[in-house]
Amino acid sequence: MPRIFSAWLLLIFLAAPTLALAEGPAARLSLHDALARGLERNFNLRIEHLNVPIGEQVVVTEQARFDPLAEARLNTRSQRTPNASALAGDDYARRRDHNAALSLSKEFHGGLDARLSLETSRLSTNSAVDILDPQYRSFLFLDLNQPLLRDFGARVNTADLRLADNRLRQARLDYLDQAQRLVEEIEVAYLDLSRTLEILQLRIEGRELARELLEANREKFEAGIVPVTEVQEAETAVAGRDEQVVFARQQVEGAAHRLRRLLAIERGDPLFLLELATDPLGEPDADWPSADEALAEALDTRPDLKRRQLEIVDRDIRLEFFANQKLPRLDLEASLGVNGLSGEERAVAFADGAAGSPNSGGYWRSLDRMSSADGYEWYTGVRLSYPLGNRAAQANHRRADLEKRQALYGLKDLENLMETEIRNALTAVERGFERVLVAERFQQLADTTLSQEMERLREGLSDTFRILDFQDNVIEARVRKTNALVDFHQGLAGLYRAMGLNLERRGIVHDPALKEMLHVQN
Incomplete structure (x- = not known):
């Protein structure tokens, strides 16, 4: 066993x-x-x-911030307003606008914001005092904004x-x-x-x-x-x-x-x-x-x-950036523009037969007159802003x-x-x-x-x-x-x-x- x-x-x-x-x-x-x-x-x-x-x-996203930005705009607007003027020959003031605009803007590393825009419009109205109907207007603008304190310099803007x-x-x-x-x-x-x-x-x-x-x-x-x-x-x-x-x-x-x-x-x-x-x-x-x-x-x-x-x-x-943000905002602003006008002449009810306009012509005439700076405008100035106490910027720093x-x-x-x-x-x-x-x-x-x-x-x-x-x-x-x-x-x-x-x-x-x-x- x-x-x-x-x-x-x-x-x-x-x-x-x-x-x-x-x-x-x-x-x-x-x-x-x-x-x-x-x-x-x-x-x-x-x-x-x-x-x-x-x-x-x-x-790439951050680099794209400094890429040029192209914009286009096309619109039409029509108005009919009851008229109370003794000079008007109609019970209503009638107005129709056709507008188009092209612009190119860019932000630069140094903080400069630049915008170049071309705008053109066709205006048709029943106004008794306008010699040109329709009117063609063309504008070319260059707008500049350069920070001088806050947001100034490449190191701040590329942070x-x-x-x-x-x-x-x-x-x-x-x-x-x-x-x-x-x-x-x-x-x-x-x-x-x-x-x-x-x-x-x-x-x-x-x-x-x-x-x-x-x-x-x-x-x-x-x-x-x-x-x-x-x-x-x-x-x-x-x-x-x-x-x-x-x-x-x-x-x-x-x-x-x-x-x-x-x-x-x-x-x-x-x-x-x-x-x-x-x-x-x-x-x-x-x-x-x-x-x-x-x-x-x-x-x-x-x-x-x-x-x-x-x-x-x-x-x-970040420390360098927030130190800059403690400064007041002082921006230099500048704008330069040229414009041109043209249109088809018409008789006005209260004018003698000698009334006329030196701006008569077709649409392309307005562009020609704009290019020769027939009309112009410019603007320059500074803008200062500073939050009282500036607590947010100091806290961030x-x-x-x-x-x-x-x-x-x-x-x-x-x-x-x-x-x-x-x-x-x-x-x-x-x-x-x-x-x-x-x-x-x-x-x-x-x-x-x-x-x-x-x-x-x-x-x-x-x-x-x-x-x-x-x-x-x-x-x-x-x-x-x-x-x-x-x-x-x-x-x-x-x-x-x-x-x-x-x-x-x-x-x-x-x-x-x-x-x-x-x-x-x-």
């Missing part, structure tokens, strides 16, 4: 892992390919990338344009920063998957060692060499290690799901139904920059730092000053955060490297001890409990080395991201145009 019970348990232990660990087709994915795919397909990065063309359109251009640069830096952070996140996730795959393999190897010991103990038990407790102890170890294998498989699946999300591997993708396999973990290299070197590189390269510096430029632009102080504090805080990130990453790298060396020594000692204990077992000087304990030491030593090795590589990933150099380190520069932004002088 004990033999039947033991065989039944062994059948369960052997069959269950086979079901749990059944694997489908696998796809080996190198770290470089994973990074390239993530940069190309990750949805968050694609969202961030769209902020760049959005910013470009905002710049919104400079802000838009600055924010476009910030959007590019945000995109680069997001790309660097995504590369770090993918690298960490890739290493986590490598870790879980390696630990899964170690757990499977540990279970196989327990199975081999179980088979050996069963043979010895059947030969009457060892008691049944040796078999039962080995069976218990197999069950425990089988649970470890199942848990390790769970960790692998979780790590693979995280990596698939970062790489946007969706249903329909060839990789969706495949098990992801990674490249082997590389051995540690003791060549990494010092804290001072890393910090100096970060201060020169980090895109988020460059963005914070551009935020201060934004605040300076104070707010802009406070916002600049906020930006300066934010820049300083980021510099401190960068140093902390670099030092934490260096700690992970240095201690991870030390842990790898210690784990290697521990692994060598555990391997040697297990080998010696197996020799003692063959000589009948050891037992199942000690062998299982030494096997656990060997497996745990390898797990520790794997963890230390992954932590070391993840520390390097964090260090080079904190330096702003992880794209170059991995041979991927996602958008060279964005890299140029790091060297543009403000």
Whole structure:
């Protein structure tokens, strides 16, 4: 009966892992390919990338403010008004106007507003005193308005344009920063998957060692060499290690799901139904920059730092603009116009036969007389306005000053955060490297001890409990080395991201145009 019970348990232990660990087709994915795919397909990065063309359109919108504006107007108006004049020959004053106008206006960077307009009209009336009916009038006007205090100068009038251009640069830096952070996140996730795959393999190897010991103990038990407790102890170890294998498989699946999300591997993708396999973990290299070197590189390269510096430029632009808005408005206004008149002569009821007009002629005659400045007008003057108290402008200026102080504090805080990130990453790298060396020594000692204990077992000087304990030491030593090795590589990933150099380190520069932004002088 004990033999039947033991065989039944062994059948369960052997069959269950086979079901749990059944694997489908696998796809080996190198770290470089994973990074390239993530940069190309990750949805968050694609969202961030769209902020760049959005910013470009905002710049175009602000540039368009200084584009010439053409306008055209065409209208007709008719009036009939009861007449009370003794000179009128009709009970109603009748009037019909046909008007057309073309104008071209432009706002200049210095603040000048200029408008050139051509207007023409045809007037028909039953007036008893007008010699010309219909009348044709043509006007050409040039209107100028130049601010002398508030809104004077190119720096003030292009403030919104400079802000838009600055924010476009910030959007590019945000995109680069997001790309660097995504590369770090993918690298960490890739290493986590490598870790879980390696630990899964170690757990499977540990279970196989327990199975081999179980088979050996069963043979010895059947030969009457060892008691049944040796078999039962080995069976218990197999069950425990089988649970470890199942848990390790769970960790692998979780790590693979995280990596698939970062790489946007969706249903329909060839990789969706495949098990992801990674490249082997590389051995540690003791060549990494010092804290001072890393910090100096970060201060020169980090895109988020460059963005914070551009935020201060934004605040300076706004501060300069609102300082100008505190001034009174003093505008120089000027207008110059020429006009011409023509029309068809007609007799008037109260005039003698000698009455006539020198402006008789057709419509084109009015344009000819306008071009010769037959009639003209001009105007020049200044306009002064100032809100009593000027509270809004002063409040805006104070707010802009406070916002600049906020930006300066934010820049300083980021510099401190960068140093902390670099030092934490260096700690992970240095201690991870030390842990790898210690784990290697521990692994060598555990391997040697297990080998010696197996020799003692063959000589009948050891037992199942000690062998299982030494096997656990060997497996745990390898797990520790794997963890230390992954932590070391993840520390390097964090260090080079904190330096702003992880794209170059991995041979991927996602958008060279964005890299140029790091060297543009403000």
